[in-house]
Amino acid sequence: MLGVRVLLVSTYELGHQPLHVASPAAALRRAGHDVRCLDLSVEMWDDDLAAWADKVAFSVPMHTATRLALEAATQVPAETDVAFYGLYAGMLRGFAGEYEPALVAWAGGQEGAAVGLGRQRFDLPARDLLPPLDRYARLALPGGEERLVGYVEASHGCVHRCRHCPVPVVYDGRIRVVGDDVVLADIDQLVEMGARHITFGDPDFLNGPHHSVRIARAMHDRHADLTFDCTVKVEHILRHSASRSRGRSGRDLWRELAEAGCLFVVSAVEHVNDAILERLDKGHAGGDAGEAVAVLRRHGIELRPSLLPFTPWTTRRDLADLVEFVAAHDLVGNVDPVQYTIRLLLPEGSLLLDHPDMTAHLGPYDADRLTWTWTAADPAMDDLQAELAELVERGGSPTETFDAVAAAVGATARAGAVTERARLTEAWFCCAEPTRLQLAGARSAPGSGAPPPPAAAPHRRPGG
Numbered sequence: 209m210l211g212v213r214v215l216l217v218s219t220y221e222l223g224h225q226p227l228h229v230a231s232p233a234a235a236l237r238r239a240g241h242d243v244r245c246l247d248l249s250v251e252m253w254d255d256d257l258a259a260w261a262d263k264v265a266f267s268v269p270m271h272t273a274t275r276l277a278l279e280a281a282t283q284v285p286a287e288t289d290v291a292f293y294g295l296y297a298g299m300l301r302g303f304a305g306e307y308e309p310a311l312v313a314w315a316g317g318q319e320g321a322a323v324g325l326g327r328q329r330f331d332l333p334a335r336d337l338l339p340p341l342d343r344y345a346r347l348a349l350p351g352g353e354e355r356l357v358g359y360v361e362a363s364h365g366c367v368h369r370c371r372h373c374p375v376p377v378v379y380d381g382r383i384r385v386v387g388d389d390v391v392l393a394d395i396d397q398l399v400e401m402g403a404r405h406i407t408f409g410d411p412d413f414l415n416g417p418h419h420s421v422r423i424a425r426a427m428h429d430r431h432a433d434l435t436f437d438c439t440v441k442v443e444h445i446l447r448h449s450a451s452r453s454r455g456r457s458g459r460d461l462w463r464e465l466a467e468a469g470c471l472f473v474v475s476a477v478e479h480v481n482d483a484i485l486e487r488l489d490k491g492h493a494g495g496d497a498g499e500a501v502a503v504l505r506r507h508g509i510e511l512r513p514s515l516l517p518f519t520p521w522t523t524r525r526d527l528a529d530l531v532e533f534v535a536a537h538d539l540v541g542n543v544d545p546v547q548y549t550i551r552l553l554l555p556e557g558s559l560l561l562d563h564p565d566m567t568a569h570l571g572p573y574d575a576d577r578l579t580w581t582w583t584a585a586d587p588a589m590d591d592l593q594a595e596l597a598e599l600v601e602r603g604g605s606p607t608e609t610f611d612a613v614a615a616a617v618g619a620t621a622r623a624g625a626v627t628e629r630a631r632l633t634e635a636w637f638c639c640a641e642p643t644r645l646q647l648a649g650a651r652s653a654p655g656s657g658a659p660p661p662p663a664a665a666p667h668r669r670p671g672g
Contacts (some may be wrong), residue, residue: 211240214315215261218247219276221269223345223634224359224407228267228294230333235308238331241315245337248280250344258284263315268302269294271374271553274578289314295374298323299556299578304378306364323378325365330390335397345634347405347435347471355435357632358398359407362391362423366411368441370476371489371559372516372552375411383415391423392430399431405471406436407632413438414448414461421464428468435469437512437632442475442492445500445511466507471630472542473504477513480533481526484519487565494533501537510629512542518551518593520569520582527592528619535614535621541629545609549597554580592616 214236218226226247233243246257258264264284266277274296284290292302293311303310303320306328310320347355363386365379395406406427413420420438427434450460462470479485480494492500501511513534517527527548534543552560555578560566571581584590599612607623614621 211242212262212315213242213244213260215257215264216243216245216267217264217277217280218245218249218267218273219280220249220273221247221267222359222409223249223632224357224409225335225338225341225344226267227333227359227361227409228269230335230338231330232265232267232293232308232311233334233337234331235312236315237334239312239316243334243337245334247339248276250339253280253283255283258288261288263289263291265291265293265311265314267294268292268296268300270296271555271578274300295378296555296578298378306384325379325382325384327384330386332390332393332397335394335401341398341401341403345632347630348633349630350628354633355404356402357405357407358395358401358403359409360391360394360398361409362386362413362420363410363416365415367415368412368491369489369559370491371487371563372478373411374555374558376559377555377557385416385419388419388423388426392426395427395434396430399434404434406434408436408438410439412441412444414440414444417444417448417461421461421468424465424468424470435471435630437472437474438465438470439474439476442477442490442496442500445473445475445503446492446496449503460507462504462507462509466509470509472510472512474512474514475500476516478516479519479522479526480529481522484521484526487519487521487560487563488516489559494529497533498537501539510542511539512631513539513547515543515547516550516552517548518584518589520552520566520584522584522589523586524589524592524618527617528614531610531614531617531619532621534610535619535623538627540610540623541606541626542631545600545606545613546597548613549593549600551593552582554582556580 216229216233218229221228229245229247233245236243244257246254266281268274268277277292281290291314292300293307295304298304304323306324306326309328310324313320341356341358345357347357363383365383366375367381367383369376369381448461477497478488478490480497482493485492485494497513504511515530517530534540554560561580569582569585571583573580595616596613599616600609606626610623
């Protein structure tokens with residue numbers, strides 16, 4: 209089949225310039241297709257562009273993006289071939305895993321694999337087809353300085369099988385690395401575009417520690433002033449510290465990563481209740497999170513915990529303990545307030561569905577929200593979640609919001625002075641529901657007067 213016109217659409221990629229449009233765009237162009245891209249997180253739906261395309265493919269790397277993509281897809285002309293690709297594409301009968309070969313096959317009129325886990329050589333992402341970096345999230349530093357941010361991935365998948373995470377549903381404990389040369393060349397082009405900070409979006413940057421540290425060191429050699437952040441599990445933070453690695457490699461990877469420019473690490477602390485962490489198969493206990501904070505701070509690196517406070521088993525005391533953990537470790541400024549409101553989602557294929565402790569709480573599948581429903585052991589917890597969501601939505605300073613949350617859950621801790629630290633101007637929350645404004649933006653068209661969804665809408669990348 210001769211080259212066709214392909215439109216790749218991103219609805220939301222964590223406030224970053226969408227790598228999962230730029231990477232397949234390069235593969236499709238190499239295969240001889242005419243490719244254009246649209247990012248609905250910063251651009252409005254374009255009927256003319258949709259009419260131009262022979263085929264339209266939507267990137268669905270996470271829950272929010274999938275919900276928004278389903279909304280946006282209703283605007284594609286009926287005669288146009290539509291596909292979905294990315295981590296959540298399996299529930300839409302699209303292309304999941306290492307999707308580029310399947311997407312190229314689909315564009316060429318052939319049938320691609322529903323789940324691809326084969327090793328491949330990646331092309332340099334086609335970032336020239338995307339809006340500039342100044343349209344996306346920035347690094348905010350103490351004192352008010354902001355820097356442009358580039359987003360890359362050194363690996364896909366994860367060697368762990370946390371039961372609440374969407375990654376093992378597709379990768380089943382496997383990882384696929386992106387070649388050093390491609391990652392570093394991509395960082396080079398992002399620096400040329402103005403990036404002064406890099407986010408490594410791997411589900412866990414230390415799944416392949418030698419690969420990742422080698423890339424970080426080489427990046428620092430090329431761009432000494434460049435800083436970065438990454439996502440790492442609590443157990444990996446501890447495993448690669450000097451105290452835990454003695455007797456094996458003897459290396460303290462955190463010293464090396466700090467010297468290479470690491471400012472902060474996102475880590476899925478989720479809870480401090482050991483029974484809940486065990487049900488989630490997180491691989492760490494509640495007390496380990498505090499040790500991870502200390503390990504990183506010894507090297508001047510901050511931990512930015514992501515939380516999963518509302519599960520079927522959560523009690524008000526559990527929430528109070530979580531809030532008090534945040535205060536006790538000087539993390540009030542490191543936790544975006546909406547984290548305290550996140551409720552467990554159970555997408556199709558979730559590893560929690562077969563857990564015996566879930567049986568009594570599980571309800572029917574909600575096709576609109578793309579999740580299995582569940583009820584809390586304590587019905588009052590659902591009311592508390594709604595109360596906290598309303599409280600957080602009202603806004604206010606970090607101190608005021610934290611103190612209000614603490615009072616609502618019965619915690620004795622209060623914020624006190626909040627330490628200002630480096631952060632991105634995007635809040636990341638795994639498996640959050642899209643906002644009303646995001647849904648409106650996914651349906652907007654030129655001339656409709658509806659704005660695109662904001663870059664700061666809540667969602668955290670999977671993993672960690």
